Amino acid sequence: MSPDNLDIQNSLDKDLIASVTDLKVYFESKQGMVHSVDGVSFDIVDGEMMGLVGETGCGKSVTARTFMQLVQSPPGVLAGGNIKFRSKNIKNGSQVIDLLDLSENQIRELRGERIAMIFQDPGKALNPGLTIRTQVAEVFQEHRENDVLEKAGLKNKLSGVTEYFVKKYIKQEAGFLVTTLFKIPPLSTYKKKIDSGINRLVAEALEETQIPNPTKVMERYPHELSGGMKQRVMIAQAIACNPDLLIADEPTTALDVTVQARVLDLIKELQKRHKTSVLYISHDLSLVRRICDRIAVMYAGQIVETGDAETIFNQPKHPYTQGLINALPSMSHERGKLEAIEGIVPELIEPEPGCRFVSRCMRRKANCEEIDPKLKPISEVNKSHKVACLLYEA
Amino acid sequence: MSNSKNTILSLRNVKKHFPIKEGVFQNVVGQVHAVDGVSFDIGAGETVGLVGESGCGKTTIGRCVSGLEPLTDGDIFFDLTPEKLVALEDFEKHQSEIKNKYLIDEIQSTSNISKIEGDDFYNYRRNCQMVFQDSFSSLSPRQLVSDIVSRPLKIHKVCADNELIPRTIELLEQVGLGKQHLYRFPHQFSGGQRQRISIARALALDPKLIVLDEPTSALDVSVQAQILNLLHDLQKQRGLSYLFITHNLSVIRHMADKIVVMYLGKVVEAGKTEDIFANPQHPYTKALLAASPDLSEDVMSDMAALDGPIPDPARPPQGCSFRTRCPVSRTECGWEVDDIIRRLEHHETLIDSIKSVHQPDAFNAKLTFETSFSAIELKDAIGTNDIPKQMRKAIKKIEVDGNDVNISFDPVQTVPLVQSDNGSLSRCVLANK
16 A cells, blocks of 8 residues: 555565464453454465364454454454455555554455455345345445446446546445436436446346346345345355455354355355455364365464364364364264363453463363463474464473 | 163154235135154154254254144154054054054043143143253243243142252252352353253253254354263163254264154155165255265265255145255156246246246146247247256146147156165155165
């Protein structure tokens, strides 16, 4: 954005799309500060599918929302860290920006355009009072006014002033007077053309997510669609502008297994086709293993282990990861002999130093309660597999 | 099933239809076939898993079993001795020649949950408890844990007032909670703890059967493991029977002795857990198994996903109800006129130009179009690849008569549940051969 970002630009590796360093997000409460996200660092490699796994309340959704500055403040407090993001805007070339430094207007330009998000419950994320068309069209109206003009057949055909107002109208930023003028001739012909242009863009976007009959579906309201269809609409909305980073916050939790498989296939396919990087958040380990390239396991606001999906599942090192994998019901366990992790997640209000997992850990040592474990590579050979546990610290 | 044990629950052709009401006078215009002829047995100390997608009627069965919904048709028998079960099966096979009418009458009056009255009904209510999915909404937010757990004891007058609290503590301890939790409100607990309170409440009257309606689907994996272990330990200690309703196949594989797979209100496959997982017979079961991610599988094994939505349960398809999404459908699956319309939905102008439909039954229909051109267009569209080959073959007759098109299929009976090679029951035309 500005020249002083240049020094950050050099610090982000070429193959990374985003890098989170020491991110801290706290929430104010009557009992004290809740350390929801407490020193989280991870990288997202360009074009990969990164999985963020953890139990309820471990801070995975908060981490994701921080990417888009969607954490409400107050009560949310950004206590430190940064998120560097390589924005591959075609116009200005690629540049590295710190997402947390951006002003509201700057982040608005990125939301939906370079970073998009799929939310957990499509029933709640879609506005029940607007048609699917209106909701998907918003993305194009906000970020793609030139495409709309082109589809409407108005590109390079308008004089400077008219174009300025038409663009304002598309972006829904025009005032009352202009909006009214567009309703009466001669400007109403533009309105019709713009509407049909938007319709075509929306239909194309919906078609891309394999929605049958996009022109019919466009006119419907969210309650008229099934859960799987709603989630497809959400995905269509998210990838409409072909973003660099797609954040999927448990997109299939509300869906049936069979529909889930379809939606996952779709996300995977779109990711491959558009070469989008995906941050996939889920509590379902077996699902993450199926689709993700790399995984970060979170516990109580911190990342405890990160590495390739296969390594994490075949050689989990952190006692928590091992516990999670063993707790999954499978054929290898005798009934009633599931290896549950006893105890509950600790309170995150003003936490004490020391390992957060210590109260539930089966392999704790004497100094676990005093020393904060750092996320370190497990061996010299495999630098990508990192774990935060004193057991592996020399 | 071994002959020495009692059958705790026996569902016989259970049907539950919900009326669809419309208009000012709330006229009944149709029926949603939520549960359409389901039969299975639960033996003493057995866990039966009920699996299926959302909307397949599994929760409705749970509610029917626990007496929360009256049945439309069919019977649910509670606690049958082996002799009674044999007599009942005998009676159903040869209804005309009733051998032991006295015994049948006794069964009907003492075990059929929709007919029993008085003490028997009271007894049934005590012995059949339920644990709901969402422990947020199934525990009263205004009541203390002591009230919640001791309420069944009070209502059924099992113990004296001064024994109430010690008994409640005992129950809480059985589910891994303690005395210190007695005077707290449900919102002060985590999800796993709340589900433990629900289980304690269900255990209070020492029931024979507990209906578990997705007890762990709102919980995290690590807590889910705790609850599943607890349920299993309780079953061992008390010889409980479970009706375990869930959509999670790995949980059901872990917990259930027998599995009943449901689709659109009907049982499509039923059998022993090992048999079904090792050798699923019905294409729907196969698709479910393939779609559910499991750690033991190879990564990125083909995610076999099903096409299309679940058909409307108000008008369930005749023949095989799964054929609209089935990857291995055949000519004899029982195709009907609605399937053609469903397949041609994206020919918008064509469908919009249908003026009227005269449909005496599902397999015959007369479609009237606005123009004769559209009528010919429909016939052409049916000839294209939009209609799968099996379906095209099943069409008996298609005639264009001016603006009208007559379509008829060979009528097909509902596919029965038949015993397959591995001993499990499956409802598929492929298995019938």
